[in-house]
Amino acid sequence: MTSTQDSDDDRAFKDLNAVGMLHQFWKQKQVNSGTIEIENLVVYECIPSPGPPFICYVTLPGGSCFGNYKYCYTKAEARRDAARIALMNSTFNDLPCRRITPEFIARSIEEAVATTSEVISYYSEKRLDECMRSYMALDWLQRERKRPGLLSRELQLALRELAQGRQAGRELRFYKEKKEILSLALSQASTEELQAYCGEEDVKCWRKGEAALEYLARGGHCLEGSMVDPLEHCQFYYLESGSDKESLG
Structure with a gap:
């Protein structure tokens, strides 16, 4: 996959702080619903790579996940591109005509017109x-x-x-x-x-060694955690390997 010339949409979003806007969008939704929780923050996961193209996934409160679709030359660019896709989908799905509530599902079942896709759409918001x-x-x-x-x-x-x-x-x-x-x-x-x-004792030793390596890996400071855009002044959690969380600002 190669980089292509920016489209009109790319130019329109060029100066958009998608990471900050996505964070604020979900923060405001949680404020409105009165359910602000640490685990519900927007979560970014950058796939380790020695060079481009870099890949980043963003998981939203409820479990929905999006990734960068462009060929990105930096981790920060991949993070912004993933945030942009997530932001567009978040705002679109927040429209009244797109909301699927428990009341809607109950009414649909009573009317015997509820489809499998509607039920799946509701539970897709559950982790x-x-x-x-x-x-x-x-x-x-x-x-x-x-x-x-x-x-x-x-x-x-x-x-x-x-x-x-x-x-x-x-x-x-x-x-x-x-x-x-x-x-x-x-x-x-x-x-x-x-x-x-292997014998039982060998397996126990192997597991202890594996746990020690994982502990050391989590205690290190990766270079990927330092990729922060100075324009993106918001607090979020960034995953390096799917389990490590570093608070960036």
């Missing part, structure tokens, strides 16, 4: 918790036992779908959640294979 992810990963693990190699194939497919969806500017929650659940199941499958070849 998946770790318990639900674990159950889904366990289900995939059972399938892997029946069809060895299934997890690897599905994970490769999920990664391709995630990249294609990001480049098309689509909502990415389904693809990203699927990728993370498959990765969790694959890691569990690898652990079971290790247990089949």
